Amino acid sequence: MHVKPAHHASPSPASALGVDASKVLPVTHYENFPVASWLCPPRLRAPIAALYHFARTADDLADEGPGTAEQRLSELSAYRAQMHAALASGAAESSARQDAAAPALWTGVLGALARQHATWHWPVQLLDDLLDAFMQDVAWTQAQRLYPDRATLLDYCRRSANPVGRLLLHLHQVQDAEALQQSDDICSALQLVNFWQDLRQDIPRGRHYLSEADCQQHGVTRAQLQALESTPATQALVQAQLDWAEALMRRGAPLVHRLPGRAGWELRLVVQGGLQVIRRLRQPRHDPLRRRIKLGRSDYTAMLWHSLWM
Structure with a gap:
């Protein structure tokens, strides 16, 4: 869910979750609500973590750093294109190699998302909707709508x-x-x-x-x-x-x-x-x-x- 938490680092939960740390990126932002906690069924921790990091990365593209609104929208558009390439190929690494400008973080985040999508077959429109909302936030804030x-x-x-x-x-x-x-x-x-x-x-x-x-x-x-x-x-x-x-x-x-x-x-x-x-x-x-x-x-x-x- 698109939440806007305070940005405080927290330790990686991978080992506590019993999940392969190479497959699940750590949760590194403070959250008010549980994210792939120990209550979550073990078989669902990896896909939930992949979804979380996909959304968290997009949220950071929309919110973090000194970039202009135009730069943020451009990055979100590139992130969307990389997401579609990753889901289509089943591995973000191959599409990232075709785009030398793709940040390394995107490779890891979208690679995890693609691996989980190959198993769970999420409706891709829902992922697009999330990115559309982030882009609306940037555009509406710039225009003071x-x-x-x-x-x-x-x-x-x-x-x-x-x-x-x-x-x-x-x-x-x-x-x-x-x-x-x-x-x-x-x-x-x-x-x-x-x-x-x-x-x-x-x-x-x-x-x-x-x-x-x-x-x-x-x-x-x-x-x-x-x-x-x-x-x-x-x-x-x-x-x-x-x-x-x-x-x-x-x-x-x-x-x-x-x-x-x-x-x-x-x-x-x-x-x-x-x-x-x-x-x-x-x-x-x-x-x-x-x-x-x-x-x-x-x-x-x-x-x-x-x-x-x-």
Whole structure:
């Protein structure tokens, strides 16, 4: 799912996962939600890690470094072309040899993705949707485009977050319409939670995920948001966004009972991770216009407790 975590290095989990480190790249960014954790069925850790690193690399191309918007879009387009070549050939190494300009990191990331795709045959359109969302982020930020309403923002979530859930359900061979909709609800909710959690970081960078319709409804101006000014109106605006995200999360939550064993328990923790962030953001001292929260030990205890009663 397309999340925008704080960038803190963490040790490689490969040995702890019992996965061949040459086949699974390490998770090197802090995440609020589990990524191929020990709860994940061992046979699915490699494909999930491959998906994670594919999306994480694209996210970094869109977000990291000093490049211009044009350079970022060019790199994302090249990354998309390399992805298609890798999936078509079944090995990114061969296509990378044909393009001397391809970064070595792409070879490893897309090689892992291609190896797993040869086994799992993911719908490639879902991978394209993720890249399309990253490119939209770059282009809209450069143009300072605003989301007019929630429907437009949900369309972005459809491409930035929902494909991840559908790709994971594909691994579990769960493909009925109800399960896919519940997955979409959870993933969109997680994306929205990320937006509301990151307001203090996103707004100064020119990323505006609070829709025009919601801002107007609560009488909040862009100037107030740009100043990171916390007022009763901005607090009511944020609370309304949290209500929206929580309603989506709870609508999708029954999906936890459709996945067997460890996978179901990991999804419970993912759902509860999102709900715990919402609970924290509801507290006045955690106003996201003032600071970005980070989950800690007490939050993980609460997540585990709540997951037991889903």
